[in-house]
Amino acid sequence: MSGIGQLGGGCILGLASYRRSVSETKRAAILKAARENFLNGGYSRAAMADIARDADVSTATLYKHFASKDALFAAIVEDACTTINNLMPTDIKGQGVGVREVLRRFADAYVEQQFDHRMNELLRVVIAEVPTAPHLANAVYNDGVLARYEQLRTTLDVLVERGDLKSHNTHDGALHLGGMVKEFVVWPALFSSRFEKPADLDAKIDSCIDAYLKIYGN
Amino acid sequence: MSGIGQLGGGCILGLASYRRSVSETKRAAILKAARENFLNGGYSRAAMADIARDADVSTATLYKHFASKDALFAAIVEDACTTINNLMPTDIKGQGVGVREVLRRFADAYVEQQFDHRMNELLRVVIAEVPTAPHLANAVYNDGVLARYEQLRTTLDVLVERGDLKSHNTHDGALHLGGMVKEFVVWPALFSSRFEKPADLDAKIDSCIDAYLKIYGN
């Protein structure tokens, strides 16, 4: 029935892989439940017992998988960073694609990451824990915020090379464009308990790209 | 009866006002202690007992002044909003002052509010409590974030009227300028446990104003 590998002679191997898969399943369930709990009320209000219950495991099992609440939280954050980094597009600057379209695609991916993957809410919790877990916040800032800017900058560099943008300090440029977009995509979301993106988001983002092109466009 | 200082004869009114002033003093001490505690480790980690101790009052007195931890936190946030709103300048667009200088002054006031008045840290805590105290976050967003944009927009309108800026949608314009500035002033501070402003902040802000003037300047 199950697709367990080497069933011929090594039932031990079968056992091991069975166990691993069960374990992986539980680990995933825990991460999911924990994410939910942490995002809902922040670090302090998330209770290990609740997380265990939501993941349908005992607290002891929870602790077998993650040595402490801190470690569990760190795992969730790391998980999110990985997911997000895999999500961002790497080749949006294809030959025939116009400047505006390239920037638009980048912004769309960013919006998806912030809203559909609930990065905004994770940011809330991470920011809240800055005083008690500065290393984590730092990791998120580097892997989540700065990494995004580096990607954008690289993209901008290509556009400059292609002659689509004036030659300029693309590092600051990335921050300018990013700052404007965040104003619509992140800032209101941080303060709102609803998860939806604003209704006229696309128009707002267009206005940011417009502004950027007025500064640096050819 | 007691040797209380400047009370003249101890008439009832005098006693009452003395009591009131003592009460005000205690209230202020509590607010100060609470602010410190809340900003240090966030809402959950702040302990009412610690706050009372730091304010040199008993817990019972603390509860006489503020009905609950929530209420105390709300009071602190409100207090901060008031302080901040009083801080922002209202007449920076004097006759002889150039565009760049006007925007610069606005930005400086913003920087002062965010760093010297620890608004960045307060934002951290408020943002963290969005799921459990959405009204508070909303209040801060309206009184703190949007109000700032309204001020900026009003300023921009004056500049447009003066002919210093092209006629444009100043609402979006305010968000664009604000977004770029925040990128340097707020975003990194939210993720850092140190309270200092970045070293090259002035240059960064100038670059934002430059960008803005490239878009909308005459």
Place this chain on the structure above:
Amino acid sequence: MSGIGQLGGGCILGLASYRRSVSETKRAAILKAARENFLNGGYSRAAMADIARDADVSTATLYKHFASKDALFAAIVEDACTTINNLMPTDIKGQGVGVREVLRRFADAYVEQQFDHRMNELLRVVIAEVPTAPHLANAVYNDGVLARYEQLRTTLDVLVERGDLKSHNTHDGALHLGGMVKEFVVWPALFSSRFEKPADLDAKIDSCIDAYLKIYGN
């Protein structure tokens, strides 16, 4: 009705002393309950919740009085040491009292301390915690064991001076006599879960004193 002190003008003082007495009462109840619990199953098996229940207080109150389980245990041990040290007689070497009688009285006091004040059971627990609380064990050894030997030695010195005993190394002598007595008074009690003293204890102690007098008597 109650003997509270300055009831005349300072109801505050009355309040303070009332509080203090209530507090003392609770503290005593906690110590009693804790002693019982610790002696019954050792340090690890004693549960703070059980102790609180037995003392008719909440666990929070328990922790107001004693900052931790360790601290509570230490308080009990210290308490026992004080009690015991106050119990040992200081003037048993009166003029007309014979050697044998002097030693006998000392031994009797020792027996009372070990059995009636359950010092044997406390020793069990303290000894058990040597690896985890060496300082405590050390304190008990110094204040409980060595102090007893010093008392005995002083007594022996007086007896030597009086000419009742040969001149000898009374330090080793005290250990010899003490060792023999302990063999009957402490050693079997350490291994038994019943609290009673052996039936023929008096005769056994006499035999120890006999032996001692054979060595050092005149």
Place this chain on the structure above:
Amino acid sequence: MSGIGQLGGGCILGLASYRRSVSETKRAAILKAARENFLNGGYSRAAMADIARDADVSTATLYKHFASKDALFAAIVEDACTTINNLMPTDIKGQGVGVREVLRRFADAYVEQQFDHRMNELLRVVIAEVPTAPHLANAVYNDGVLARYEQLRTTLDVLVERGDLKSHNTHDGALHLGGMVKEFVVWPALFSSRFEKPADLDAKIDSCIDAYLKIYGN
């Protein structure tokens, strides 16, 4: 089937005995690991999982060998008693050996058992568990403490018969001598977290034998 080493042809008996020996090896490893764990922090602090890990077996295997933590502890204690009883010399009263030397050899064996075989530490743990495992403590008292006295008494009887000691109640005599020796050998060790024997132990033991000979020597 498997490439197991010195098994000749893999007949059933050979396999069975191989299994038995593997089992014995594991049992021994468990006992060793358990002993270490129990002696280090006492019964309660020793964790079955740690013991299993230290013995390189799974917890399930551990439980196959010993039905419970209690049973494992009992096995260790029993093991220790056996070891110790085999250790004590049985023929130290050879023809030409003097009284003092005989007693000295007995004491030396006792010291070795208490220190080199960590009997002092085991006593600590056993004593600690008296309230919860009285039968065990009883067994140790009988097989460890009393048995030693019986051996000593037998020895003393021989010495009396040989005319080396006065005729006397050798039962009490054994306790007297034993008590004095223990005072130096066991008592301080019970209260100390270091495993070493006191520096001047030999001299102290000599002084005990001296005292004994003064009482009962010829």
Place this chain on the structure above:
DNA sequence: CATGAATGAGTATTCATTCAT
């Protein structure tokens, strides 16, 4: 026969809030 993952019942400790005085 051996395993490692799983568990339920505990454990010490904390905290917002109340109340007798």
Place this chain on the structure above:
DNA sequence: AATGAATGAATACTCATTCAT
């Protein structure tokens, strides 16, 4: 009006023991 002691509910974490494979 002000106090400090008191509390009940909660929280992170542990451990002896079992069980499916």
